[in-house]
Amino acid sequence: MNTDTVTRTFVEYYEERGHHRITGSTLIPPPGDPVLFTTSGMHPLTPYLEGRPHGQGRRLVNVQRCLRTTDVDEVGDPTHLTVFEMLGTWSLGDYEGPQSLEWGYDLLTEGLGVDPGLLHATVFGGDEQVGPDTDSLRVWQGLGVPVELTVEDNWWSNGPFGPCGPDSEMFLWTGCTPPRSTPTQDERWVEVWNHVMMRHRRLPDGSLVPLPQRNVDTGLGLERLATLLQGKNSVFECDVFTPWRDTVPGLWHVDEPSSRLLSDHLRSAMVVIGDGVRPGNTGRGYVLRRLVRRALTVLWCDDPSRQLGDLQGELYRHTLGHFGQTTDPDEVRRVLLDEERRFGLLLERGRQVLSRPRFRGPLDEEDLHYLHDTHGLPRDLVLSLRPQDS
Incomplete structure (x- = not known):
């Protein structure tokens, strides 16, 4: 059924x-x-x-x-x-x-x-x-x-x-x-x-x-x-995830937990964008941004060359169609790829900042506040780049 x-x-x-x-x-x-x-x-x-x-x-x-x-x-x-x-x-x-x-x-x-x-x-x-x-x-x-x-x-x-x-x-x-x-x-x-x-x-x-x-x-x-x-x-494993289950593991060769998170977060992001939300630093936009960036963090963990552009257009059409959304799938794809580009730039800047002598040891709360307020690096991003300090 x-x-x-x-x-x-x-x-x-x-x-x-x-x-x-x-x-x-x-x-x-x-x-x-x-x-x-x-x-x-x-x-x-x-x-x-x-x-x-x-x-x-x-x-x-x-x-x-x-x-x-x-x-x-x-x-x-x-x-x-x-x-x-x-x-x-x-x-x-x-x-x-x-x-x-x-x-x-x-x-x-x-x-x-x-x-x-x-x-x-x-x-x-x-x-x-x-x-x-x-x-x-x-x-x-x-x-x-x-x-x-x-x-x-x-x-x-x-x-x-x-x-x-x-x-x-x-x-x-x-x-x-x-x-x-x-x-x-x-x-x-x-x-x-x-x-x-x-x-x-x-x-x-x-x-x-x-x-x-x-x-x-x-x-x-x-x-x-x-x-x-x-x-x-x-x-x-239910039928609504069949297109994702048939695509994600083979496309990016990820394990089951990663495949589940990628499928959920990217599918959810498509639906949120389809309802008119765009990535931002507060409110609904931040929730969307967090979903996309959590997915990208998992996606790039083993292979930074992986890209959201690899996703087939059918996944966009299936997801938006299932929820009865009329947003153009190409527009949803453009929003996701733009957020991917922004996150890539932020990661590069974060790595450069964290390589400075001041941040080579364990990070305390003052460091985390400074990195956020001065360089725009959120706590979760810093801790993903420095997991040994989390």
């Missing part, structure tokens, strides 16, 4: 249950959102979760591309990507958590063919402000799915204050043995779907007040789910 089939099955299932498909936004959040990039499907819907009527009704479904800077350092493991797609559903003051969980279980087991015996759930166990989520607990017990109660792991918030609430997560067993232990005790339980009962607003003083309506917000990582359904061991 490829990602297109998973997406179609998901959307059609919820459309049959009265949900209206809405168009996903770009990676750029709506005005006023404090985050740099859209990190989940709920970001563009925040006003409606807070009570504003939505023009397409109270039951919604969509596919949203997301970027999470918090996952950048995790890239290379079996489940994390920088840019990914999130399947989402919303009840805006309509049905509540138990209905959402029952539909989720039915779609996974009947619609997508997941063995019920490979499922585990987690539920909010309660704290000093909010009691345990007994409604969700009863649903899972009634379906015969094992449940683990947690506190912090099952409370969802969109920052230190704002909409929040208890959540219930679905996990799928990926081990070679029969399922054992619980999701918090065994990493072979992989989270696939989160159902948030968004009922509260946290105020700056830490207190909770009810939202104007009781919502349900769910999110399901498309690439992660497709990987599990396809019986693969990592997201880099």
